Amino acid sequence: MTITVSQDVFRLAEVxxxxxxxxxxxxxxxxxxxxxxxxxxxxxxxxxxxxxxLESVTAQIAALPEDVSRAALYGLLDAGAA
Incomplete structure:
Protein backbone atom coordinates (compact mmCIF):
# COMPACT_ATOMS: atom_id res chain seq x y z
CA MET A 1 0.00 0.00 0.00
CA THR A 2 1.19 3.49 -0.81
CA ILE A 3 0.02 6.54 1.14
CA THR A 4 0.76 9.99 -0.27
CA VAL A 5 -0.06 13.19 1.62
CA SER A 6 -0.03 16.67 0.11
CA GLN A 7 -0.64 20.02 1.76
CA ASP A 8 -2.62 22.80 0.10
CA VAL A 9 -3.72 26.28 1.14
CA PHE A 10 -6.79 27.67 -0.61
CA ARG A 11 -7.82 31.32 -0.45
CA LEU A 12 -11.52 31.62 0.33
CA ALA A 13 -13.68 33.75 -1.97
CA GLU A 14 -15.11 35.46 1.12
CA VAL A 15 -14.16 35.65 4.77
CA LEU A 54 -0.84 20.21 8.86
CA GLU A 55 2.50 18.84 10.07
CA SER A 56 1.16 16.91 13.07
CA VAL A 57 -1.59 15.21 11.07
CA THR A 58 0.84 14.43 8.24
CA ALA A 59 3.13 12.80 10.83
CA GLN A 60 0.24 10.69 12.21
CA ILE A 61 -0.54 9.43 8.72
CA ALA A 62 3.13 8.82 7.86
CA ALA A 63 3.54 6.72 11.03
CA LEU A 64 0.91 4.19 9.93
CA PRO A 65 2.23 0.72 9.04
CA GLU A 66 2.46 0.09 5.31
CA ASP A 67 0.07 -2.88 5.48
CA VAL A 68 -2.57 -1.22 7.70
CA SER A 69 -6.18 -2.29 7.18
CA ARG A 70 -9.23 -0.06 7.45
CA ALA A 71 -10.37 -1.93 10.57
CA ALA A 72 -6.97 -1.43 12.23
CA LEU A 73 -7.13 2.35 11.74
CA TYR A 74 -9.69 2.72 14.53
CA GLY A 75 -7.18 1.40 17.05
CA LEU A 76 -4.17 3.23 15.62
CA LEU A 77 -5.55 6.77 15.31
CA ASP A 78 -7.23 8.98 17.87
CA ALA A 79 -10.33 10.89 16.84
CA GLY A 80 -9.28 13.88 14.78
CA ALA A 81 -8.36 15.01 11.30
CA ALA A 82 -6.18 11.98 10.52
Missing part, protein backbone atom coordinates in the same frame (compact mmCIF):
# COMPACT_ATOMS: atom_id res chain seq x y z
CA UNK A 16 -15.65 32.69 6.68
CA UNK A 17 -16.74 33.69 10.19
CA UNK A 18 -18.08 31.64 13.10
CA UNK A 19 -18.21 32.35 16.84
CA UNK A 20 -14.58 31.24 17.33
CA UNK A 21 -13.14 33.54 14.68
CA UNK A 22 -12.73 34.26 10.98
CA UNK A 23 -10.74 32.63 8.18
CA UNK A 24 -9.53 33.84 4.82
CA UNK A 25 -7.94 30.55 3.76
CA UNK A 26 -8.41 26.81 4.18
CA UNK A 27 -5.38 24.64 4.97
CA UNK A 28 -6.15 21.16 3.66
CA UNK A 29 -4.40 17.80 3.57
CA UNK A 30 -5.17 15.55 0.61
CA UNK A 31 -4.42 11.86 1.09
CA UNK A 32 -4.07 9.29 -1.68
CA UNK A 33 -4.09 5.59 -0.76
CA UNK A 34 -3.22 3.01 -3.43
CA UNK A 35 -3.23 -0.76 -3.11
CA UNK A 36 -3.55 -3.49 -5.71
CA UNK A 37 -4.47 -1.13 -8.53
CA UNK A 38 -7.22 0.57 -6.50
CA UNK A 39 -6.84 4.23 -5.51
CA UNK A 40 -8.78 6.16 -2.87
CA UNK A 41 -8.65 9.86 -2.04
CA UNK A 42 -9.54 11.78 1.11
CA UNK A 43 -9.23 15.27 2.51
CA UNK A 44 -9.04 16.67 6.02
CA UNK A 45 -8.65 20.00 7.75
CA UNK A 46 -6.58 19.96 10.94
CA UNK A 47 -8.12 22.01 13.76
CA UNK A 48 -5.91 24.22 15.93
CA UNK A 49 -8.61 24.00 18.61
CA UNK A 50 -7.58 20.35 19.05
CA UNK A 51 -3.84 21.10 18.77
CA UNK A 52 -3.68 19.77 15.20
CA UNK A 53 -1.51 21.23 12.45
Missing amino acids: FTISRGSRTEAKVLTVKVARGGVVGWGECVPYARYNET
Whole structure:
Protein backbone atom coordinates (compact mmCIF):
# COMPACT_ATOMS: atom_id res chain seq x y z
CA MET A 1 0.00 0.00 0.00
CA THR A 2 1.19 3.49 -0.81
CA ILE A 3 0.02 6.54 1.14
CA THR A 4 0.76 9.99 -0.27
CA VAL A 5 -0.06 13.19 1.62
CA SER A 6 -0.03 16.67 0.11
CA GLN A 7 -0.64 20.02 1.76
CA ASP A 8 -2.62 22.80 0.10
CA VAL A 9 -3.72 26.28 1.14
CA PHE A 10 -6.79 27.67 -0.61
CA ARG A 11 -7.82 31.32 -0.45
CA LEU A 12 -11.52 31.62 0.33
CA ALA A 13 -13.68 33.75 -1.97
CA GLU A 14 -15.11 35.46 1.12
CA VAL A 15 -14.16 35.65 4.77
CA PHE A 16 -15.65 32.69 6.68
CA THR A 17 -16.74 33.69 10.19
CA ILE A 18 -18.08 31.64 13.10
CA SER A 19 -18.21 32.35 16.84
CA ARG A 20 -14.58 31.24 17.33
CA GLY A 21 -13.14 33.54 14.68
CA SER A 22 -12.73 34.26 10.98
CA ARG A 23 -10.74 32.63 8.18
CA THR A 24 -9.53 33.84 4.82
CA GLU A 25 -7.94 30.55 3.76
CA ALA A 26 -8.41 26.81 4.18
CA LYS A 27 -5.38 24.64 4.97
CA VAL A 28 -6.15 21.16 3.66
CA LEU A 29 -4.40 17.80 3.57
CA THR A 30 -5.17 15.55 0.61
CA VAL A 31 -4.42 11.86 1.09
CA LYS A 32 -4.07 9.29 -1.68
CA VAL A 33 -4.09 5.59 -0.76
CA ALA A 34 -3.22 3.01 -3.43
CA ARG A 35 -3.23 -0.76 -3.11
CA GLY A 36 -3.55 -3.49 -5.71
CA GLY A 37 -4.47 -1.13 -8.53
CA VAL A 38 -7.22 0.57 -6.50
CA VAL A 39 -6.84 4.23 -5.51
CA GLY A 40 -8.78 6.16 -2.87
CA TRP A 41 -8.65 9.86 -2.04
CA GLY A 42 -9.54 11.78 1.11
CA GLU A 43 -9.23 15.27 2.51
CA CYS A 44 -9.04 16.67 6.02
CA VAL A 45 -8.65 20.00 7.75
CA PRO A 46 -6.58 19.96 10.94
CA TYR A 47 -8.12 22.01 13.76
CA ALA A 48 -5.91 24.22 15.93
CA ARG A 49 -8.61 24.00 18.61
CA TYR A 50 -7.58 20.35 19.05
CA ASN A 51 -3.84 21.10 18.77
CA GLU A 52 -3.68 19.77 15.20
CA THR A 53 -1.51 21.23 12.45
CA LEU A 54 -0.84 20.21 8.86
CA GLU A 55 2.50 18.84 10.07
CA SER A 56 1.16 16.91 13.07
CA VAL A 57 -1.59 15.21 11.07
CA THR A 58 0.84 14.43 8.24
CA ALA A 59 3.13 12.80 10.83
CA GLN A 60 0.24 10.69 12.21
CA ILE A 61 -0.54 9.43 8.72
CA ALA A 62 3.13 8.82 7.86
CA ALA A 63 3.54 6.72 11.03
CA LEU A 64 0.91 4.19 9.93
CA PRO A 65 2.23 0.72 9.04
CA GLU A 66 2.46 0.09 5.31
CA ASP A 67 0.07 -2.88 5.48
CA VAL A 68 -2.57 -1.22 7.70
CA SER A 69 -6.18 -2.29 7.18
CA ARG A 70 -9.23 -0.06 7.45
CA ALA A 71 -10.37 -1.93 10.57
CA ALA A 72 -6.97 -1.43 12.23
CA LEU A 73 -7.13 2.35 11.74
CA TYR A 74 -9.69 2.72 14.53
CA GLY A 75 -7.18 1.40 17.05
CA LEU A 76 -4.17 3.23 15.62
CA LEU A 77 -5.55 6.77 15.31
CA ASP A 78 -7.23 8.98 17.87
CA ALA A 79 -10.33 10.89 16.84
CA GLY A 80 -9.28 13.88 14.78
CA ALA A 81 -8.36 15.01 11.30
CA ALA A 82 -6.18 11.98 10.52
